[in-house]
Amino acid sequence: MTTFLIVFFSVFFLVFSAITLWWTMHAWRTPEMLAATRFPEPDGGHELTFSLLVPARHEEAVLEQTVENLFRSTHANFEVIIIVGHDDPGTAAVARRLAERHRDRVIVVTDTNEHKNKPRALNTALPYCRGDVVGVFDAEDQVHPKLLEHVDHAFRSTGADVVQGGVQLVNLHSSWYSLHNCLEYYFWFRSRLHLHARHRFIPLGGNTIFVRTELLQRANGWDGTCLAEDCDLGVRLSARGAKVVVAYDPALVTREETPSSLLGLIKQRTRWNQGFLQVYRKGEWRKLSTFGQRLLARYTLTQPFVQALSGVAVPVGIAVALFGNVSALVAMLSFVPLAPMLSNLAFQAIALRDFGIQYGIRIRFRDYVRLFVGAFPYMLVLAVAALRAAIREYTGRKNWELTRHVGAHLVQQPARADT
Numbered sequence: 001m002t003t004f005l006i007v008f009f010s011v012f013f014l015v016f017s018a019i020t021l022w023w024t025m026h027a028w029r030t031p032e033m034l035a036a037t038r039f040p041e042p043d044g045g046h047e048l049t050f051s052l053l054v055p056a057r058h059e060e061a062v063l064e065q066t067v068e069n070l071f072r073s074t075h076a077n078f079e080v081i082i083i084v085g086h087d088d089p090g091t092a093a094v095a096r097r098l099a100e101r102h103r104d105r106v107i108v109v110t111d112t113n114e115h116k117n118k119p120r121a122l123n124t125a126l127p128y129c130r131g132d133v134v135g136v137f138d139a140e141d142q143v144h145p146k147l148l149e150h151v152d153h154a155f156r157s158t159g160a161d162v163v164q165g166g167v168q169l170v171n172l173h174s175s176w177y178s179l180h181n182c183l184e185y186y187f188w189f190r191s192r193l194h195l196h197a198r199h200r201f202i203p204l205g206g207n208t209i210f211v212r213t214e215l216l217q218r219a220n221g222w223d224g225t226c227l228a229e230d231c232d233l234g235v236r237l238s239a240r241g242a243k244v245v246v247a248y249d250p251a252l253v254t255r256e257e258t259p260s261s262l263l264g265l266i267k268q269r270t271r272w273n274q275g276f277l278q279v280y281r282k283g284e285w286r287k288l289s290t291f292g293q294r295l296l297a298r299y300t301l302t303q304p305f306v307q308a309l310s311g312v313a314v315p316v317g318i319a320v321a322l323f324g325n326v327s328a329l330v331a332m333l334s335f336v337p338l339a340p341m342l343s344n345l346a347f348q349a350i351a352l353r354d355f356g357i358q359y360g361i362r363i364r365f366r367d368y369v370r371l372f373v374g375a376f377p378y379m380l381v382l383a384v385a386a387l388r389a390a391i392r393e394y395t396g397r398k399n400w401e402l403t404r405h406v407g408a409h410l411v412q413q414p415a416r417a418d419t
Helices: 002-024 031-035 063-070 089-101 118-128 147-158 178-198 213-218 229-239 262-282 291-301 303-323 328-334 338-359 365-395
Strands: 050-056 078-085 106-111 133-136 162-164 167-169 209-212 244-246 254-256
Touching: 002 178, 002 303, 002 338, 050 063, 050 089, 050 118, 050 147, 063 078, 063 089, 078 089, 078 118, 089 106, 106 118, 118 229, 133 147, 133 213, 147 162, 147 209, 147 244, 167 178, 178 244, 178 338, 178 365, 209 213, 209 229, 229 244, 229 262, 229 291, 262 291, 262 303, 262 365, 291 303, 303 365, 338 365
Parallel strands: 050 078, 050 133, 078 106, 162 244, 167 254
Antiparallel strands: 133 209, 162 209
């Protein structure tokens, strides 16, 4: 029985690791594919109007700078709707100050829901949206001034229903895990989401999402009970046949920070993983039109299970192979999944150098050391979060664990995009 389990899990993780590596490399397969991930050059037209939603809960430390940064936008036609909780006087005071300063452009909406979370806050603001397109930003986001111009042109030139812009963590040196966290975002938004868009099934990212207002209203906004409301919205719109355009340009990404503590990271990933499991259980993905889309959806939404399993099975399998009473062939098979894992790590090292070039961050020798030494501990952290998510979903615990922001990513951005 032990031999069977070792062989089974070895083959399982080999396939999973190989698929993950192939998908991670999607945008880098050819120079043409990488170039196609960027926004098309805008034509200077400001034909669409935007309603930019900024949900803010206990975000008085970062909200004002985020909103003032939005008003550096070179696009002429947008409004900012700040959503604050009725029980959050500190953030509400900042929001009111901003509304007084920008009377014709800022609306403050109060979320009176007893149980607070991001999707309920967004739904509270949806009736107030007057723009052609609804955009979502988080309260700590650093948004490039020319982003809206590029999004406007992307909608008009492609006929898109949804435009997903890039989001990037940039505080690479804040902690041992921040390096891995930054690279995860780099691969997800620069490569993986483009693969999903190509197959017309996409779990949308948490912000820098732009949706035509009429379509969003027909879809009844966000699911107020889901812990991954962005993923849920993407799945529902994909099932409706919506056209989603994804664009990642290092000069235009929305900059964010990694969670400020390891516990914060685990809670954040727990929420996302549990949200994916909720979306899977809801079954909207079954309405996708092709078998390939449904297979991709099932694989994507059940990844928390695989992550949780890997955190238990991989170290146990290695220990059994090294110290257990198994044949040499079985012991060798137990190490087979390490091949794509090591290949993935080598690719991350190359990407780390590229990340430093793209964002003007000096990559030091010790950063490469942190990449290799921290790879397995980081995998265990993600596995703990995934296992915690599965337990919470099984036991029915669905409270929203808020991520604390300290502004570690806030740097001066260039006024113009190098595109």
